[in-house]
Amino acid sequence: MVSEKDNGYRKNFSLILTFIVLISVIFILSLFLAFNFTKKKIESDFVSAKANVLEESIRPYNDFFLNKLPEISYYNGFLDSAAATKLVDTILLKYPFVKRVVFYDTEVRNFRFEDNGLNVGDFSVGMKNAYLFNPKPAKHAIRLFGKNALTNTGVLENFNELALKLYTFIQKLDTTKIPTQEQLFANFTNIKPNRIDYLNIPAFEDLKVYKKMVRQKLESEPIYQQDMFSFELDPLKIAIKNNRNNLYQSVKIVPVTYDPLDADSEYVTGEINLGGPFSDYKLFFMSSKAFIKKEIFSYFLPIALIIILFYGVLMLVAFLIFRNLNINRKMYKLQYDFLTNLTHEFKTPVSVIKIAGNNIKSAAFISEKDQKLYGKILDDEAEKLNGLMNKLLAFTQIENKVIKLKEEEIHIVDFIESTIDVHTLKNPDFELTYSVNGLKTFISDPVLLASLFDNLIENAYKYSPVNRKKLHITASLVKEHVVLRFKDQGIGIPAAEIKNIFKKFYRLQNQYNQNGSVGLGLAFCKELVNFMEGEIFVKSELDKGTEFKIVLPYKA
Structure with a gap:
């Protein structure tokens, strides 16, 4: 028959086993979920981090467009070829994606240009001179228009486009309200594929005069100086800053029609358009699946180690509980056996002594032989009891070092x-x-x-x-x-x-x-x-x- 305590131990061991199985299932499930979470995170990063690479790569262009172009307006149209040369040289050195620059020394006046420019009524926008600058020293500037200039119809086309944009803006201008800087910048800038044309922004008072010049002939026939620049851009010269090289093995600038034939199932690809004057181009991203897998594991391993450590702690706790239960069970058995055997060891001599005592008490006469026999029995059994007690006492004294x-x-x-x-x-x-x-x-x-x-x-x-x-x-x-x-x-x-x-x-x-x-x-x-x-x-x-x-x- 199983004792109540043994039954309790079995129940405890069953609970420990159930706990270990449950923790192991949770451990495996946690590793599976952690891996899937990491995999989805890396795949999501591959898509979202493209914008960060684009932002870092076109940061010089944004600086050029938002900060350098407006500086041209600070000269109020009074740039000459020498001053323009210095300005263009700094641009060509600082911004390698600027392929070449054309500078137009321009006038806005109240009488017509006969051989060039835009003439609408008595409002005229025309060129005095035009110069081409390549990424070379200033002495290599080429005169495209003016005295001893080379013929270049493309120069006139670019100029006329922006001149027409200026006229349209002036015609629609409400002189009772000052236009915002965004409106001014948008109307004095012409963005084309791989090209930006920029005309310096006049003061608001000058714009009011321009408005009058569009409507009528002014007696003073005023003349205003304007500076126009045409920047040809090369998107392939943009320095790619791959700030997520742990995700992207290869990042390059390609035409939007680019579709590589070698990007098979072993590779993961992505793309994002450059926009603005570079709208015909895109950043193309490519990484092998093995490379992405390596990145997934670099994120997953620390998480897995934490999970394993936590699992190890729980398993250690389970082991310690199991060990303590096992020790308690063994101690219980040892104590039970000890008490049983000790009882038996005491019971035998006590029973013999009791029998001998009863025989002596009930006997009417005891011979000398029987007397010696009973005396020896009593002495031997008492000696057994004494020896057992002495052994227990000595063991305790030695174990506790009291002797x-x-x-x-x-x-x-x-x-x-x-x-x-x-x-x-x-x-x-x-x-x-x-x-x-x-x-x-x-x-x-x-x-x-x-x-x-x-x-x-x-x-x-x-x-x-x-x-x-x-x-x-x-x-x-x-x-x-x-x-x-x-x-x-x-x-x-x-x-x-x-x-x-x-x-x-x-x-x-x-x-x-x-x-x-x-x-x-x-x-x-x-x-x-x-x-x-x-x-x-x-x-x-x-x-x-x-x-x-x-x-x-x-x-x-």
Whole structure:
């Protein structure tokens, strides 16, 4: 029948097992979800981070468009070829994507240009001179219009487009409201593929005069200086700043029609348009799937390590709980066996004493022979009880170190012979022999040493078959140590049990322990040896015998 406590232990072990299975399932599920989360994050980053690369790459262009172009208006139209050369040189050096620049020295006046420009009524916008600048020193500037100029119809087309845009703006201008900077900038700038034309923005008062010039002929026939620049751009000269090189193996600028044939299933690609004057081009991103996988794992591994660490902690807690339950179960069994066996050990002599006492009390006459017999029985059984109690008391005292080690000179031969005599008298069928090598006397505690001998001798007798009850004791002096050996021809100890035999209350499961054993003998021996600052070793072979070796410090 299973005890209530055993049933409780089984329930606890079942709970621990369920806990471990549940934690393991959660662990595997957490790793799976963490990997999927990381994978989706990296895939999302591959899409969203393109805008960051674009922003960093076109940052110089934005600086050119938003900051450098408006500087032209600071000159109020009074730039000449020399000043324009200095300005253009700084632009060409700082912004490599500017391929070349055309500078138009322009006038707005109230009478017509006969050979060039835009003439609408008496409002005219025309060129005085035009110069081409390449990314070379200023002396290489080429005059495109004016005295000794080269013919270039493209120059006139660009100029006329922006001049027409200026006229349209002036015609629609409401002179009662000052236009915003955004309106001015948009109307004095002409953005074409790979080209930006810019006309310096006049003051609002000048714009009012322009408005009058569109409507009528002014008596003063005013003339206003304007500066116009045409910037040809090369998008392939934009420096790509791949600030996410952990995501993108390759980033390049290509036409919007670009569609690589080699981007097969082994690669992940993406693109984003440049916009503005570069609208015919895009940034093209490409990475191998193996490269993306590497990035996924670089993010996933730290998360996985944290999950594994947490899982390890939980498993350690489960192990500690399991171990404690197992230890408690073993301790419970040991305590149960100890109490059972101790009860048996006490019960037997007590029962014998009680029977002997009842026989004496009920007998009308006791002969001298019976009197001696009952006296011997009572004395033997009382001695058993006393020995058991002394062993328990001594074990507790030694374990808690409440007694002191006595040091007396021991004559080893006399000591062994007297011990053998006592045990031979007690067990006549026990064959005890001894040998002594290089040792005559040494200092030790005779009482503790006698207890050690008695326990090992009794143990050898108890665990030896009837036809092999033999024990040989050897005492020798080896390198300033007293070495004692007890070699019997008993049943031996299984190799798996040797590590347990010195534990308190532990008993080997064999036919020799069926009649009860407290399980203190060898544990008591080990405590004795430790208390005497020595060591105890054991080697054994099943059905052949066991040898206990005790090494004690030699004191002369």
